[in-house]
Amino acid sequence: MTSSKEIKNPGEIDWLERARKSKLAHRVALANLPFEDKIRIVVELQKIDNELAKATGRKTGQVWEI
Amino acid sequence: MEKTLEILKSLESRGIFKKYAIGGGIAATYYGEPTMAYDLDLFVFFPTGKDDLNLLTPTYNYLTGLGYSIEGDGILIEGVHVQFLPAYNPLIEEAVEESISVKFGSTNAQIFSLEYLMAIMVQTFRPKDKIRIENLLELIGQPDARLKFDSGKFSDILTRYGLRERWDDFIKGN
Numbered sequence: 001m002t003s004s005k006e007i008k009n010p011g012e013i014d015w016l017e018r019a020r021k022s023k024l025a026h027r028v029a030l031a032n033l034p035f036e037d038k039i040r041i042v043v044e045l046q047k048i049d050n051e052l053a054k055a056t057g058r059k060t061g062q063v064w065e066i
Numbered sequence: 067m068e069k070t071l072e073i074l075k076s077l078e079s080r081g082i083f084k085k086y087a088i089g090g091g092i093a094a095t096y097y098g099e100p101t102m103a104y105d106l107d108l109f110v111f112f113p114t115g116k117d118d119l120n121l122l123t124p125t126y127n128y129l130t131g132l133g134y135s136i137e138g139d140g141i142l143i144e145g146v147h148v149q150f151l152p153a154y155n156p157l158i159e160e161a162v163e164e165s166i167s168v169k170f171g172s173t174n175a176q177i178f179s180l181e182y183l184m185a186i187m188v189q190t191f192r193p194k195d196k197i198r199i200e201n202l203l204e205l206i207g208q209p210d211a212r213l214k215f216d217s218g219k220f221s222d223i224l225t226r227y228g229l230r231e232r233w234d235d236f237i238k239g240n
Contacts, residue, residue, distance in 0.1 A: 024204070024208065025210075027098075027099050027201075027204070027205065028205060028208050028210050028211045030099035030100060031097070031098045031099045031205050031211055031212070031213060032210070032211065032212050033100075035095075035096055035168065035169070035170055036067075036170060036171060038095050038096070038099075038100045039067050039092075039095070039100075039170075041100035042091075042092070042095055042100050042101070042102070042103060045100065045101075045102045046102070046104060049102060060104070061104025061105065061147065062104060062137060062142070062147050064067070064104075064145050064146050064147065065145030066067045066068075066070075066144070066145050066146060
């Protein structure tokens, strides 16, 4: 038996499922990066967070200088 | 970061502290996808024991003597904000003892094993710990993911530290 949602719009289900799988594949790819590359990404995240914090007046941590 | 890790190794070899392991967000980053963190959290065995009120003093004195500055609740070592935390309970003590050595550039670092990291997150159980557990669990189930997880070892840790019920409730709720 199929759900009412599948009968209404099967294309939407496919699209959501593909998006979910794609996002998960991206997360796996990030997790598989070397530690050094991951730390470089952490520093980029710190920079983005710092800019947002400055714009909103929020207190934040110090961006690593590596 | 490589230079920071070299300094940490020198602290250990000089006996300023006995042993350390990286935990927190950077340990979660090692196993999973990069996660936001401003601190390199180090869980440490100090020579004087965890009950010494001045246990951080020798470490701070040594590092400030090298020219590194105290910033808030940590020290800035070669551009990285490092927070020194005494191994404050039996689970964390065991996690430091059982920590693994990982390569970073031309050096290496001690880090909590995935099973201990997850158990400590179950123990602390802050909202960010729950999110990290969920993220890691999702990755553990993926055939393409490189992280290895010993479910038997994890289960044993949960049982020995009285975390089984909390874990079961968490899994039921997901």
